[in-house]
Amino acid sequence: RVRETNQDFVKVFKNQNNWAGKHVSRKYDLSDIDDLIEFFDMAQFGTLKVLKDRKHTAVFELSGQVVTDRLDSQSDEFSLESGIIAECLERQNGTPTEASATITKKHVVQITAQSD
Numbered sequence: 001r002v003r004e005t006n007q008d009f010v011k012v013f014k015n016q017n018n019w020a021g022k023h024v025s026r027k028y029d030l031s032d033i034d035d036l037i038e039f040f041d042m043a044q045f046g047t048l049k050v051l052k053d054r055k056h057t058a059v060f061e062l063s064g065q066v067v068t069d070r071l072d073s074q075s076d077e078f079s080l081e082s083g084i085i086a087e088c089l090e091r092q093n094g095t096p097t098e099a100s101a102t103i104t105k106k107h108v109v110q111i112t113a114q115s116d
Contacts, residue, residue: 018099021083022090030084031091033058045081051110058089062101062109071107078109089113 030036033050040048046064053059062081070076078101086099099113 017077017079018083018086021080021085022087023083024080025084025087025091030088032088033092036085036088039084040081046109056115058085058113060085060111060113062111063107067109068107071103071109076103078111081109082111082113085111085113089115 028039030039033053037048037050040046040062044066046062046067049061049063051059051061062078082099082101086097089099090097093115095115097113097115099111101109101111104110
C-alpha cells in the first residue's frame with residue numbers, strides 16, 4: 001500500500017511540474033523554437049538542441065554539465081522542462097501538445113513532444 005501511495009505521489013509531482021512548465025512558457029511568451037533554445041540557455045537548464053521537427057512530433061536533446069550533474073545526483077525528473085517545450089510548441093502550432101523526457105545511455109535527456 002505504501003508503494004502505491006508513493007507511485008501516486010510521483011505521478012502527481014510530475015503532473016504539477018509539467019503544468020508549472022507550461023505556465024513558465026506562457027509567462028515568458030515562448031512561442032517559437034529559437035526562443036525556447038535561448039530560454040533554456042539563459043535559465044541554465046542545459047543546452048537544448050532540436051533533433052527532429054516534424055508536423056506532429058518534435059524531438060529535443062537536453063545536455064550539458066547541468067544535466068549531467070542532475071543525473072549524477074539521481075535526479076531524473078524533467079517534467080518541468082517537458083512542460084515548457086510542450087506549451088511552446090502548442091502556442092506555435094495551435095494544437096494540443098504533450099511532451100515527455102527519457103534519459104539516454106549517453107547521459108543526455110531526450111524530450112519528445114507529440115501534437116494532435
